[in-house]
Amino acid sequence: MKILVTGGAGYIGSHTVLSLLENNYDVVVYDNLVNSSIESIDRVEKLAGKKVEFVEGDICDKDKLSQVFKQYKIDAVIHFAALKAVGESTQIPLSYYQNNVHGTVCLLEVMQKNEVNDFIFSSSATVYGEENDIPYVETMKLGTPSSPYGASKVMVERILADLAQSDDNFRGVSLRYFNPIGAHESGTIGEDPKGIPNNLLPYVAQVAVGKREKLSVFGDDYETKDGSCERDYLHVMDLAQGHVAALDWLNRHSDFSGVEAFNLGTGNGVSVFAILKAFELATNKGIKFEVSPRRAGDLPAFWANANKANKELNWQADRNLEQMMEDTWRWQSKNPNGYLV
Numbered sequence: 248m249k250i251l252v253t254g255g256a257g258y259i260g261s262h263t264v265l266s267l268l269e270n271n272y273d274v275v276v277y278d279n280l281v282n283s284s285i286e287s288i289d290r291v292e293k294l295a296g297k298k299v300e301f302v303e304g305d306i307c308d309k310d311k312l313s314q315v316f317k318q319y320k321i322d323a324v325i326h327f328a329a330l331k332a333v334g335e336s337t338q339i340p341l342s343y344y345q346n347n348v349h350g351t352v353c354l355l356e357v358m359q360k361n362e363v364n365d366f367i368f369s370s371s372a373t374v375y376g377e378e379n380d381i382p383y384v385e386t387m388k389l390g391t392p393s394s395p396y397g398a399s400k401v402m403v404e405r406i407l408a409d410l411a412q413s414d415d416n417f418r419g420v421s422l423r424y425f426n427p428i429g430a431h432e433s434g435t436i437g438e439d440p441k442g443i444p445n446n447l448l449p450y451v452a453q454v455a456v457g458k459r460e461k462l463s464v465f466g467d468d469y470e471t472k473d474g475s476c477e478r479d480y481l482h483v484m485d486l487a488q489g490h491v492a493a494l495d496w497l498n499r500h501s502d503f504s505g506v507e508a509f510n511l512g513t514g515n516g517v518s519v520f521a522i523l524k525a526f527e528l529a530t531n532k533g534i535k536f537e538v539s540p541r542r543a544g545d546l547p548a549f550w551a552n553a554n555k556a557n558k559e560l561n562w563q564a565d566r567n568l569e570q571m572m573e574d575t576w577r578w579q580s581k582n583p584n585g586y587l588v
């Protein structure tokens with residue numbers, strides 16, 4: 248089976264491409280490299296001992312996308328390509344809606360024209376918004392996220408629901424990721440944010456390697472166990488395998504049409520201070536930090552109810568916090584400058 252992976256050179260995409268290859272799927276990566284490097288694909292090819300077709304292109308470029316669908320016989324699409332920095336999305340919301348919403352519509356149009364119906368979408372826990380109780384369950388209504396980034400994910404989920412209503416052939420899966428961290432156990436591929444990292448773990452790892460002076464912990468007075476924010480961290484390789492599980496689920500359910508959402512998380516909330524402790528324990532690296540004021544829009548705590556993915560996809564996040572920390576550190580210490588070689 249041939250899978251088109253948009254955004255496949257990025258963090259989650261590259262780990263998923265590796266899992267796909269290991270499960271005997273053929274892969275075509277389509278990426279404009281706005282937030283990634285082609286080096287990730289070279290390394291995935293070496294790890295898997297298999298070839299990946301790579302096309303540099305933008306999902307908004309329908310002509311180029313059409314060529315790809317014509318040239319390769321694509322059976323299904325996994326759609327990672329998006330801008331993903333929550334803070335930046337409040338500064339340049341139009342770019343986020345253009346890229347994440349319009350870009351997805353372009354991709355869906357080209358898929359429909361080429362009669363490709365199977366679609367797996369990178370959604371996010373952010374679609375539960377600020378109003379839902381924790382843990383989040385798929386039966387909850389879509390919420391109102393505080394950022395344009397989050398809103399773009401809600402909009403795409405709505406578009407998928409409308410498309411499924413109008414087109415009996417459409418077979419969509421929205422995977423709502425919680426907080427992926429870690430790296431492939433080889434330390435060969437990992438998260439390589441451009442500029443100052445927005446996420447906790449890359450920042451922690453860059454402090455550990457001496458690239459940043461200290462971490463800011465945003466708020467220590469939340470109503471949580473230790474006052475810092477709690478999130479549901481899962482290993483990126485577990486998340487990657489969740490995509491293989493979703494493809495297998497689509498293949499098993501040949502009579503399915505519509506769109507189905509699954510939470511991909513561990514089901515546990517872990518605090519920022521607990522992450523710092525776990526990182527220090529796993530790596531023997533003390534992390535300098537200071538407590539800063541809360542960040543606007545940060546929720547105190549959320550985690551997944553992952554029962555649906557456990558039961559229906561036969562998937563669960565197996566790797567523990569220690570592995571997440573060790574693998575993050577292996578990647579960061581072996582590649583202090585990321586993919587810059």
Ligand SMILES: NC(=O)c1ccc[n+]([C@@H]2O[C@H](COP(=O)([O-])OP(=O)(O)OC[C@H]3O[C@@H](n4cnc5c(N)ncnc54)[C@H](O)[C@@H]3O)[C@@H](O)[C@H]2O)c1
Binds near residue numbers: 260305330346
């Ligand atoms: N990392 C997380 O914590 C997280 C959590 C929830 C959801 N997600 C979603 O998962 C997906 C992948 O995230 P990631 O962390 O791997 O991000 P990433 O930035 O590492 O990967 C995204 C990839 O998409 C590419 N891209 C962006 N816009 C494009 C366009 N218009 N055309 C072609 N390629 C384009 C980038 O170059 C990059 O390679 C995104 O949709 C993101 O919103 C991520």
